[in-house]
Amino acid sequence: xxxxxxxxxxxxxxxxxxxxxxxxxxxxxxxxxxxxxxxxxxxxxxxxxxxxxxxxxxxxxxxxxxxxxxxxxxxxxxxxxxxxxxxxxxxxxxxxxxxxxxxxxxxxxxxxxxxxxxxxxxxxxxxxxxxxxxxxxxxxxxxxxxxxxxxxxxxxxxxxxxxxxxxxxxxxxxxxxxxxxxxxxxxxxxxxxxxxxxxxxxxxxxxxxxxxxxxxxx
Amino acid sequence: xxxxxxxxxxxxxxxxxxxxxxxxxxxxxxxxxxxxxxxxxxxxxxxxxxxxxxxxxxxxxxxxxxxxxxxxxxxxxxxxxxxxxxxxxxxxxxxxxxxxxxxxxxxxxxxxxxxxxxxxxxxxxxxxxxxxxxxxxxxxxxxxxxxxxxxxxxxxxxxxxxxxxxxxxxxxxxxxxxxxxxxxxxxxxxxxxxxxxxxxxxxxxxxxxxxxxxxxxxxxxxxxxxxxxxxxxxxxxxxxxxxxxxxxxxxxxxxxxxxxxxxxxxxxxxxxxxxxxxxxxxxxxxxxxxxxxxxxxxxxxxxxxxxxxxxxxxxxxxxxx
Numbered sequence: 001x002x003x004x005x006x007x008x009x010x011x012x013x014x015x016x017x018x019x020x021x022x023x024x025x026x027x028x029x030x031x032x033x034x035x036x037x038x039x040x041x042x043x044x045x046x047x048x049x050x051x052x053x054x055x056x057x058x059x060x061x062x063x064x065x066x067x068x069x070x071x072x073x074x075x076x077x078x079x080x081x082x083x084x085x086x087x088x089x090x091x092x093x094x095x096x097x098x099x100x101x102x103x104x105x106x107x108x109x110x111x112x113x114x115x116x117x118x119x120x121x122x123x124x125x126x127x128x129x130x131x132x133x134x135x136x137x138x139x140x141x142x143x144x145x146x147x148x149x150x151x152x153x154x155x156x157x158x159x160x161x162x163x164x165x166x167x168x169x170x171x172x173x174x175x176x177x178x179x180x181x182x183x184x185x186x187x188x189x190x191x192x193x194x195x196x197x198x199x200x201x202x203x204x205x206x207x208x209x210x211x212x213x214x215x216x217x218x
Numbered sequence: 219x220x221x222x223x224x225x226x227x228x229x230x231x232x233x234x235x236x237x238x239x240x241x242x243x244x245x246x247x248x249x250x251x252x253x254x255x256x257x258x259x260x261x262x263x264x265x266x267x268x269x270x271x272x273x274x275x276x277x278x279x280x281x282x283x284x285x286x287x288x289x290x291x292x293x294x295x296x297x298x299x300x301x302x303x304x305x306x307x308x309x310x311x312x313x314x315x316x317x318x319x320x321x322x323x324x325x326x327x328x329x330x331x332x333x334x335x336x337x338x339x340x341x342x343x344x345x346x347x348x349x350x351x352x353x354x355x356x357x358x359x360x361x362x363x364x365x366x367x368x369x370x371x372x373x374x375x376x377x378x379x380x381x382x383x384x385x386x387x388x389x390x391x392x393x394x395x396x397x398x399x400x401x402x403x404x405x406x407x408x409x410x411x412x413x414x415x416x417x418x419x420x421x422x423x424x425x426x427x428x429x430x431x432x433x434x435x436x437x438x439x440x441x442x443x444x445x446x447x448x449x450x451x452x453x454x455x456x457x458x459x460x461x462x463x464x465x466x467x468x469x470x471x472x473x474x475x476x477x478x479x480x481x482x483x484x485x486x487x488x489x490x491x492x493x494x495x496x497x498x499x500x501x502x503x504x505x506x507x508x509x510x511x512x513x514x515x516x517x518x519x520x521x522x523x524x525x526x527x528x529x530x531x532x533x534x535x536x537x538x539x
Contacts, residue, residue: 051223072222094252098317109323118244118267180318
């Protein structure tokens with residue numbers, strides 16, 4: 001894939017940039033090289049990138065990855081298919097199901113409806129980034145204990161939504177959990193157990209919301 | 219999604235020149251990427267990220283009017299205590315928009331400029347009237363979510379609940395058009411959708427919503443919607459009302475409805491009728507009747523008439539606090 005030549009990278013090369021700010025400034029700027037570099041970066045921020053692949057730097061789960069991506073590549077696609085973070089799932093790919101939920105700077109978002117190139121400079125957390133040294137978080141453990149999943153496809157999304165909720169509100173009510181998870185769908189119908197898991201992880205004692213009715217057809 | 223170029227604009231001037239005549243602005247991207255993935259709009263040559271434009275992400279209180287920048291997210295609106303106190307209708311509308319994941323990135327400007335949710339428009343294989351075809355399929359097809367009023371043949375309704383609320387609050391939407399700040403009422407912002415089936419709003423290519431200015435003349439405001447689902451759903455009918463109440467009577471009352479017309483639906487006669495009235499169920503009911511008088515229900519959306527009637531009454535009564 002052919003990218004722009006380095007010297008012409010963006011609207012301002014180093015040369016044109018110095019030209020625009022004038023020679024006097026250049027002399028003065030020698031002592032402020034760091035500021036200048038920042039200024040140059042800022043000026044180049046308006047450069048046109050793509051449509052071919054261009055370098056994109058993402059911060060995912062505390063790691064920095066450099067990828068070569070077309071601007072149209074979504075964050076979800078970048079995570080799953082251009083890296084190997086497959087925790088976020090592709091369901092609808094239309095910001096409607098929540099399977100792709102990740103956190104961006106601590107806020108849950110749909111990674112399917114966010115361009116990877118836009119996510120640069122933000123801290124991305126996927127479900128893989130939660131467990132430290134293989135130790136599940138209390139929320140993940142609660143999902144296991146409360147059997148908060150059936151097929152499991154939506155689970156990473158729910159875990160991310162609940163993790164974000166408990167970071168802001170450590171002791172939510174069942175309604176607050178429902179509100180936080182309204183953007184996540186579970187086709188298997190495990191929501192009652194997911195809510196239980198969230199409340200259990202938060203140490204909130206709630207009435208058991210799953211009532212199993214045994215139907216006697218005899 | 220076809221390939222496109224990408225740039226981040228740092229000033230409105232450069233945003234406009236970068237977007238040129240074949241580009242589109244990118245803010246939250248929720249609606250835009252959906253449109254591009256299904257090829258519902260001509261593929262843009264470039265997406266210009268406008269999220270770094272200065273001064274457009276703030277909520278600024280003022281004596282006579284408040285300013286909400288177009289890049290303020292719906293979540294910011296929802297969680298702003300001062301907004302909740304001063305414009306409860308805006309808070310209530312923001313809180314019901316989509317899901318948390320969407321509210322965290324969706325912007326006020328994008329909410330106002332979003333495209334039709336009509337399932338015929340959204341179907342990538344259907345070329346309906348709104349996409350330049352010959353027929354409005356909804357008119358004789360599945361129209362349970364569609365309009366009771368329209369000024370043209372297309373019956374796709376406006377779905378921006380912020381637009382409904384801003385209409386009731388008599389807000390001004392400031393649009394940058396050809397380098398000139400152009401103030402528009404909400405009615406003006408959607409007038410083209412009312413009369414032209416191809417339009418979703420009155421914005422021209424390259425127009426950029428900068429901010430919304432909301433007069434403080436109506437300290438009471440309310441927003442309510444009815445949806446199929448309790449959360450994360452589009453409104454079947456939404457209603458916003460705003461007024462000042464002094465000495466027990468309504469001053470400058472306004473009612474606007476969403477999801478039943480291509481533009482937020484307002485009837486001046488009903489606002490005039492409510493002026494100076496004591497707010498009670500009889501007055502609210504009479505106003506609702508005036509607003510819905512000319513409704514033209516189709517095969518499957520007739521339920522919206524009584525639903526809207528009830529919602530207007532409830533929303534007006536909510537103004538009492």
